[in-house]
Amino acid sequence: MLDYAEPVTKLIDEFKRLPGVGHKSAQRLAFYLLKATPEEADRLIEAIREVKEKITFCSICNNLTDVDPCRYCDNPTRDHTMICVVEEPYNLVAIEKTREYHGLYHVLHGALSPIRGIGPDELKIRSLIERLRPQDDAPEVEEVILATNPNTEGEATANYLSRLLKPLGVRVTRIGMGLPVGSDLEYADEVTMHKALTNRHVM
Amino acid sequence: MPLRDTEAFVLRSYTLKEADKICVFLTRDAGKIRGVAHGARKLKSKYGASLEPFTEVSLHYFEQENRDLVSINNCEIIRSQFADTISSERLAALHYLSELLMEFLPDHEPNETIYRLVGAALKSLRQTGDDPSLLLRYCEVWILKLAGFFPDWRRCAECERELPMNVPVWLSADGAPQCANCSNQRGDALTSETRMLVNDILRMPPEKFVAQIFDPRALTKLESIVARLIKNTLERELKSYEMLGRLRSL
Ligand SMILES: [Zn+2]
Ligand SMILES: [Zn+2]
Numbered sequence: 001m002l003d004y005a006e007p008v009t010k011l012i013d014e015f016k017r018l019p020g021v022g023h024k025s026a027q028r029l030a031f032y033l034l035k036a037t038p039e040e041a042d043r044l045i046e047a048i049r050e051v052k053e054k055i056t057f058c059s060i061c062n063n064l065t066d067v068d069p070c071r072y073c074d075n076p077t078r079d080h081t082m083i084c085v086v087e088e089p090y091n092l093v094a095i096e097k098t099r100e101y102h103g104l105y106h107v108l109h110g111a112l113s114p115i116r117g118i119g120p121d122e123l124k125i126r127s128l129i130e131r132l133r134p135q136d137d138a139p140e141v142e143e144v145i146l147a148t149n150p151n152t153e154g155e156a157t158a159n160y161l162s163r164l165l166k167p168l169g170v171r172v173t174r175i176g177m178g179l180p181v182g183s184d185l186e187y188a189d190e191v192t193m194h195k196a197l198t199n200r201h202v203m
Numbered sequence: 204m205p206l207r208d209t210e211a212f213v214l215r216s217y218t219l220k221e222a223d224k225i226c227v228f229l230t231r232d233a234g235k236i237r238g239v240a241h242g243a244r245k246l247k248s249k250y251g252a253s254l255e256p257f258t259e260v261s262l263h264y265f266e267q268e269n270r271d272l273v274s275i276n277n278c279e280i281i282r283s284q285f286a287d288t289i290s291s292e293r294l295a296a297l298h299y300l301s302e303l304l305m306e307f308l309p310d311h312e313p314n315e316t317i318y319r320l321v322g323a324a325l326k327s328l329r330q331t332g333d334d335p336s337l338l339l340r341y342c343e344v345w346i347l348k349l350a351g352f353f354p355d356w357r358r359c360a361e362c363e364r365e366l367p368m369n370v371p372v373w374l375s376a377d378g379a380p381q382c383a384n385c386s387n388q389r390g391d392a393l394t395s396e397t398r399m400l401v402n403d404i405l406r407m408p409p410e411k412f413v414a415q416i417f418d419p420r421a422l423t424k425l426e427s428i429v430a431r432l433i434k435n436t437l438e439r440e441l442k443s444y445e446m447l448g449r450l451r452s453l
Contacts, residue, residue: 020218020219020220020221022220112291112294112450113298114294114295114298114299114442114443114446114447114450115215115298115299115301115302115442115443116442117442117443117445117446119446119449119450120291120449120450121449151255152255152256152284152285152289152294152297153294155285155288155289156289156290156291156293156294157291159288159289159290159291160290160291160450180246180247182247183247187249188251189250189251189252189253189279189280190280190283191251191252191253191255191258191280191283191285191286192251192252194286
């Protein structure tokens, strides 16, 4: 480390703070930028500055947005009687890619994780409940789809939400769990296979 | 690089880089170890549900020379917690148990008793429904005891005199049991109900223990004694401890 000039070390250290970036990758990124043209570097600086200045959380669904309410919440052609609950903004992108879902979203910004100190108060749950209360100017929400991750924490979060939401008279559904398309039954572990069997449907 | 295989419980897994996970295992043969599971975050990963907390697995791994981290070769499910409904209370109990084991067990020290305790405790967790508190008291006492942090209440820590059930006992600030003489009757007085409770924990298997009914005051007392022992030992509270209370009150 002592071999590099101080500004280079500083840049490497900043990269190392990013998730999934170790020392070697940080070094690679720093040296890429050292070789890049000033214009390329400026574009990166400008892009970072712009997201930090312009992107906020939607005051209704907590999605990342440059306008508030976001383009989903503010879109009259979307189905306002359905809310799909996801853990992170990038999960929403995965659902949008299917082009099958036309309702609204709600981003929790995480899942219950006691070992990391994340309980219900650390998630955007209260604002979800607020959205289910009848409002004069909006159609009533009829269904909440729980699309938290298919792992222990995502399941516990879905079960928690379901117990909380059902008494409010809304239909609560959970996304199906099972085998990834394009895989082979031979390689499925028994838990995934068990979930796939319980979630089977009539043909 | 020798290939090893052993039975193990997954205690925790962290994401590492884009596609990998680091997992902490409680193994039967090698105690607590950490390993890398390459590609475990991918949708079509060969690990599937096997790295979820407290899955019991048959683990095959390579030891890497001069490295603390082992490389996971293969991991097959023996028993999974995921087949049952995972309520938030259950998640909190699993995380608390995992944090206790991660904090109090040394790395690379096999301990058959602890391994069997975890297996039996997970079985009993099914019995307890949404209130696992009895089982958690059971596990706390045993894990602390096996890790050498739960004092023997049957003897005065000062004068080593025996302390039968009918003799009053006081706990000093650091949790050491003392007779009337040595403590000057100062400190935390233990009721015989609390002492009986710990006695029962130490002589009953978990499935029998969680089927009993105990004095709620003794249970609360034991909970606070253990919480203090943990805080004294680690110089902090366990993160999941506070969450147990918050998720219990739902
Ligand atoms: Zn929105
Ligand atoms: Zn004494």
